[in-house]
Amino acid sequence: EVQLVESGGDFVQPGGSLRLSCAASGFTFSNDWMDWVRQAPGKGLEWVANMKYDGSEKYYLDSVKGRFTISRDNAKNSLFLQMNSLRAEDTAVYYCSRYLGDWGQGTLVTVSS
């Protein structure tokens, strides 16, 4: 059974940083593209970034380029999202996803002063 467990969400002030993690199990992590998707409170879904299985390709939403960095550790079956220069509009539940098919339960990031 595929399992994706996000962690690292927290309350942070504008301009701050957070690193989200996603622990994967139940599939061959090193074979799959992985995505981060977010959902602001009461709003729709917004794709944030993804990364090829070998790390050779990464894509980002324009509004997070230069501030967020997606990475992975295939030896540890883990996906990461380093978020810097956080803004109030980054407040959301962040989901990691395998091929946009399997999803974790999400982790809440709140950016507020």
Add this chain to the structure above:
Amino acid sequence: DIQLTQSPSSLSASVGDRVTITCRASQDIRNDLGWYQQQPGKAPKRLIYDGSTLQSGVPSRFSGSGSGTELTLTISSLQPEDFATYFCLQYNRYPRTFGQGTKVEIK
């Protein structure tokens, strides 16, 4: 960016009704589209991918059709557990984009 416009934004229906939700794309996305169901407070669940392929384990009352700029999700006979919000997602181009959602409520 490819814009996805879902219609309707919300609908009221009864158990047993046939429900159709449309996703219109601002440019041709072939059939590079998925449909998702989201219950309140839960992660999205994929129902359909590649426009019409049913995700394993999803009931056959769900179906997807169409290609190009107009794709459709149909629920043939609405069940109580189907009252939820539905989203479409295109993966033809970056950035991936979602429709704004369709809330299906009980009439």
